Amino acid sequence: MRIVRTIAEVRAGVRDAKRQGQSVGLVLTMGAFHEGHLTLMREARKNTDLLVVSLFVNPTQFGPTEDLSRYPRDEERDAALAEREGVDILFAPEPAEIYPEGFVTTIHIAGITEVLDGASRSAHHFDGVATVVAKLFGIVAPDVAYFGQKDAQQVLVVRRLVRDLNLDVRIEAVPTVREADGLAMSSRNVYLDAAARRQATALNRALDAAQVLAENGERDAERILDAARAVLGDAGIEPEYLELRDAETLQPVTRLESDALLAVAARVGAARLIDNHLLRASS
Numbered sequence: 001m002r003i004v005r006t007i008a009e010v011r012a013g014v015r016d017a018k019r020q021g022q023s024v025g026l027v028l029t030m031g032a033f034h035e036g037h038l039t040l041m042r043e044a045r046k047n048t049d050l051l052v053v054s055l056f057v058n059p060t061q062f063g064p065t066e067d068l069s070r071y072p073r074d075e076e077r078d079a080a081l082a083e084r085e086g087v088d089i090l091f092a093p094e095p096a097e098i099y100p101e102g103f104v105t106t107i108h109i110a111g112i113t114e115v116l117d118g119a120s121r122s123a124h125h126f127d128g129v130a131t132v133v134a135k136l137f138g139i140v141a142p143d144v145a146y147f148g149q150k151d152a153q154q155v156l157v158v159r160r161l162v163r164d165l166n167l168d169v170r171i172e173a174v175p176t177v178r179e180a181d182g183l184a185m186s187s188r189n190v191y192l193d194a195a196a197r198r199q200a201t202a203l204n205r206a207l208d209a210a211q212v213l214a215e216n217g218e219r220d221a222e223r224i225l226d227a228a229r230a231v232l233g234d235a236g237i238e239p240e241y242l243e244l245r246d247a248e249t250l251q252p253v254t255r256l257e258s259d260a261l262l263a264v265a266a267r268v269g270a271a272r273l274i275d276n277h278l279l280r281a282s283s
């Protein structure tokens with residue numbers, strides 16, 4: 001595995017692979033790898049010839065009061081884990097390589113970025129995401145890129161970006177990888193002390209409770225959400241949001257008549273955590 005810091009080096013590596021007719025896969029990450037990241041890499045490893053992983057804590061997707069400065073960073077450990085997964089190129093640029101002096105372009109995707117995490121984090125969160133994803137697609141020119149369903153809204157944003165800008169990359173979404181007790185894996189789980197770690201299991205349990213209701217035929221969104229609210233309440237968690245929205249458009253849903261995203265965000269101890277389940281209308 002090669003660790004490279006410059007756009008020119010990544011491009012050279014990709015060019016060589018493409019010249020030999022190889023396919024190129026990309027996994028975008030902010031590092032602090034866990035099984036979620038490694039699962040994306042394994043999927044990509046199975047399906048592409050040259051596997052590029054980007055490791056970049058993207059400053060433009062953090063709000064001014066968010067955790068950019070304390071976000072967990074351990075490149076040495078990440079590099080060892082990536083190498084074990086058969087990654088070919090680890091692209092770990094400095095911020096100035098991605099945002100040089102004079103950088104002024106921002107991609108804004110309307111509509112789906114203004115709700116859920118777009119409403120509860122900084123309004124510019126998804127501008128930062130869309131812009132850095134577009135740049136990394138421009139730098140690596142992958143045939144396929146892998147994203148985690150854990151960040152369901154991000155997957156929708158990236159799919160919209162690709163469609164609206166005619167980017168020639170296939171997007172694959174990978175199911176959320178969880179701890180044994182159901183907590184969605186996240187780099188931010190390291191912020192949880194023992195008590196908060198126990199409390200955090202309520203997020204997935206709340207989504208489970210709502211999903212069971214839906215699977216038993218409940219169609220009323222408020223009743224489905226109430227089941228989740230009850231579990232969160234018992235755990236002493238006040239969510240930043242708990243919403244049922246159309247799985248494609250993210251419009252609010254009052255009755256479960258097509259596939260819907262049940263999404264939650266909450267502060268638990270020192271962490272802000274998100275999770276979601278896809279509720280199938282046909283189940």
Ligand code: AMP
Pocket residue numbers: 028029030031035036037039040146147148149150151174175176177178184185186187
């Ligand atoms: P991050 O480093 O948190 O920006 O995540 C990099 C990629 O890994 C994104 O596509 C995430 O959606 C994905 N990811 C993060 N956590 C998980 C998880 N628990 N299961 C599956 N994918 C994940």
